Amino acid sequence: MQITLTAADGHSLAAYRAxxxxxxxxxxxxxxxxxxxxxxxxxxxxxxxxxxxxxxxALFDRTERGVELGYTGDDVTRGRTLRSQIDEQLxxxxxxxxxxxxxxxxxxxxxxxCWGGTVSWHGAVRSSxxxxxxxxxxxxxxxxxxxxxxxxxxxxxxxxxxxIPLTDVSAIQAARPEVEVFVYQGAGHGFGCEERxxxxxxxxxxxxxxxxxxxxxxx
Numbered sequence: 001m002q003i004t005l006t007a008a009d010g011h012s013l014a015a016y017r018a019x020x021x022x023x024x025x026x027x028x029x030x031x032x033x034x035x036x037x038x039x040x041x042x043x044x045x046x047x048x049x050x051x052x053x054x055x056x057x058a059l060f061d062r063t064e065r066g067v068e069l070g071y072t073g074d075d076v077t078r079g080r081t082l083r084s085q086i087d088e089q090l091x092x093x094x095x096x097x098x099x100x101x102x103x104x105x106x107x108x109x110x111x112x113x114c115w116g117g118t119v120s121w122h123g124a125v126r127s128s129x130x131x132x133x134x135x136x137x138x139x140x141x142x143x144x145x146x147x148x149x150x151x152x153x154x155x156x157x158x159x160x161x162x163x164i165p166l167t168d169v170s171a172i173q174a175a176r177p178e179v180e181v182f183v184y185q186g187a188g189h190g191f192g193c194e195e196r197x198x199x200x201x202x203x204x205x206x207x208x209x210x211x212x213x214x215x216x217x218x219x
């Protein structure tokens with residue numbers, strides 16, 4: 001269902017919420033550069049089906065409301081443009097608003113994809129709101145690799161991701177040996193998205209199993 005969140009600076013933003021009334025933990029699900037689209041709602045629903053209360057905030061509401069993009073070249077260009085217009089500190093306020101809207105008393109985690117993978121990292125290193133964080137192919141993580149996570153973190157990367165070279169992954173591993181990192185052989189960027197040409201079902205399944213096991217351990 002659609003809800004409205006209010007960030008600490010007074011900004012209101014939409015969010016997608018799902019999950020059982022007896023949820024065992026709460027998760028903030030962080031979008032790619034394509035908005036809270038059909039794929040992100042499917043991701044949120046999959047975690048809800050696994051027993052989590054989930055909230056997926058519409059981070060693009062900072063610059064344009066109701067954005068739901070596909071995966072064409074034009075969509076990628078537009079998504080990157082929208083992302084570039086939003087300050088990452090304001091994005092942090094938005095994910096903290098989502099965390100605060102999860103049911104009281106539940107342990108909270110965060111998981112993000114693409115841009116959201118980087119945002120999840122920021123949530124782990126720049127706040128104490130989460131007990132565990134997972135990032136899938138977050139291209140901006142390397143820029144913040146020297147910031148220490150305040151909770152356990154798990155990261156997933158594709159071996160042949162054109163936007164995240166393995167040198168970046170190695171740099172993250174060297175800077176943060178405490179972080180669990182998985183690299184999927186032959187996989188590219190967005191290998192976990194069923195609507196992209198880079199989708200690799202077997203790798204997406206393994207990464208999801210690892211993500212769920214990680215949250216089961218730490219939440």
